[in-house]
Every structure is written in structure tokens, then in C-alpha cells.
Amino acid sequence: MKAQELVDAAAGLVPAPGGRVLLGIAGAPGAGKSTLARLLVAELCDRLGPEAAAYVPMDGFHLSNIQLERLGLTNRKGSAPSFDVWGYLALLRRLRSHPATEPVYVPDYDRALHEPIAARHLVTPATRLVVTEGNYLAAGDAAGPGWAQVRAALDIVWFLATPDEVRDTRLIARQREGGRDAHAARAWVDTNDHPNGDLVNAHRAPDVRVITVEP
Structure with a gap:
């Protein structure tokens, strides 16, 4: 679908003033979830008013590096x-x-x-559509305890399907921009990002809408 078609579809989800709908965008790492979510929010706020939609990234709930080290999850x-x-x-x-x-x-x-930070985004009382995005929103119990409840807390979930080769290119670029050299970036993507993506793609909930974004 063209991006504008997805904006129109999201606009159709916005309830009357006083209501609120939670839209989740799931997908494997590098699928373009945050780019799409931010686009939807910006376009809807331009169209419906500055507080009509708000962005809520799952990535804000990354554990800190200190906690990852404590849990043995740094890698x-x-x-x-x-x-x-x-x-x-x-x-x-x-x-x-x-x-x-x-x-x-x-x-x-x-x-x-390389750390989570508090209070970067805001959902006001006037917000009618919350757009949240993250890898595991549609993975349910396959991702571990709590993720099935996350799916149940969302009104609607879209699954952004992006070709693996496109994701791979984006993920390598992300790691290089984050400071890793070419060898380290390739190793991180192969041993971490791609396994995470395999889980997400293999355990997509049946009640999600699969979407693609055309260039």
C-alpha cells in the first residue's frame, strides 16, 4: 500500500472526541515500524488537530544497560x-x-x-488515536510472559511485512551508525536481530492485518 493509503486507513480508526483507540504496529527488526508510526501520527495531527494522535514506542521499555548486564542479556x-x-x-x-x-x-x-529515557513523548487527554510500535506486539506467548496481554490491550494490530534483504540492509546501517565496525555490525545482526525477526515472523497472531509500504 502507498503510505497515504495507510494514513487514510488510520484516520478511519480515529473515534469521536472523548474516545480513544490503541493501534499497534508489529514487525521484525528493521521493518520500518517507527518510521510508519511517526508518519501516521504527524499526518493525523496535521489533518485532525495537533493532539489527535500520539506516538508510543515500545522501545522506551528497553531495560537499561545496567539491568541487561545484571541479567546476562547484554548481547x-x-x-x-x-x-x-x-x-x-x-x-x-x-x-x-x-x-x-x-x-x-x-x-x-x-x-x-544507547539507553531508554523518560518522558520524551506525551499523550494528552485529547488524544484519540495512540500509535504504538514494537517487534513483539503480535507474537503472543511465543515471545514470553506478558506479550499475549500486550496484544489483548491493543484494539487493532497491523503487521508490517518488509523483505528480509531490505531489513538486513537497514539493520547493518543502524549498527554502523551506532558505532560498530563492519564485522561487528554483521555479527550483531546475524546473531541477534535476525533471530529476533525469525521469532516475530514465525509467530504472527492470526487476527492482525498484514501491510506493506510501497516506495
Whole structure:
């Protein structure tokens, strides 16, 4: 689908003022989830008002490097166990039930710092569509405890299907930009990103809408 068609489809999900819908965008690493989610939010805010939609990245719930080291997960950063799934789930549930008089502040992951940071994003009381994205939103129990509840907390999930060769190129570039040399980037993608992607692709929930973004 063309990007504008996806914007139109997302606009059709926006409820009347006072309501709120949670749209999740799942997919393997490098699929383009954050790019699509940010595009949807920007376009919908331009079309419907500056607070109509808000971006909520699952990556804000990366465990810190200190916690990854404690758990022996430093080399598996980005795998399902390397996220605070229960914190993410609590946020989704709060967004569903939070009083409409209070804002909700949302964390993000900073690729320059290689750490999560607090309160980068905001969901206001006027927000009607929350767009969240992450690898494991449609993987359910295959990703481990808590992820099936994450799926249940979302009203709608789209699964962004992107060719493996496109993802591979993006993932290598991401690791090079993050400071790894060519050999280290290739090793990280092969031993971490691709196994994570294999799990995500193999355990896609049957009730998701599979989408592609045309250039």
C-alpha cells in the first residue's frame, strides 16, 4: 500500500472526541515500524488537530544497560526478555483507562545514548488515536510472559511485512551508525536481530492485518 493509503486507513480508526483507540504496529527488526508510526501520527495531527494522535514506542521499555548486564542479556539487547514487558503493559492499560483530565508521559529509546529515557513523548487527554510500535506486539506467548496481554490491550494490530534483504540492509546501517565496525555490525545482526525477526515472523497472531509500504 502507498503510505497515504495507510494514513487514510488510520484516520478511519480515529473515534469521536472523548474516545480513544490503541493501534499497534508489529514487525521484525528493521521493518520500518517507527518510521510508519511517526508518519501516521504527524499526518493525523496535521489533518485532525495537533493532539489527535500520539506516538508510543515500545522501545522506551528497553531495560537499561545496567539491568541487561545484571541479567546476562547484554548481547541479546532487543530480544523479548530485554524489555520491561510489564511496564509497557501497565502503560497501555493506563492509556485505556486513564482519566481524560491528565496527561501521560511516555519513555523512548535514545540510539545515541544507547539507553531508554523518560518522558520524551506525551499523550494528552485529547488524544484519540495512540500509535504504538514494537517487534513483539503480535507474537503472543511465543515471545514470553506478558506479550499475549500486550496484544489483548491493543484494539487493532497491523503487521508490517518488509523483505528480509531490505531489513538486513537497514539493520547493518543502524549498527554502523551506532558505532560498530563492519564485522561487528554483521555479527550483531546475524546473531541477534535476525533471530529476533525469525521469532516475530514465525509467530504472527492470526487476527492482525498484514501491510506493506510501497516506495
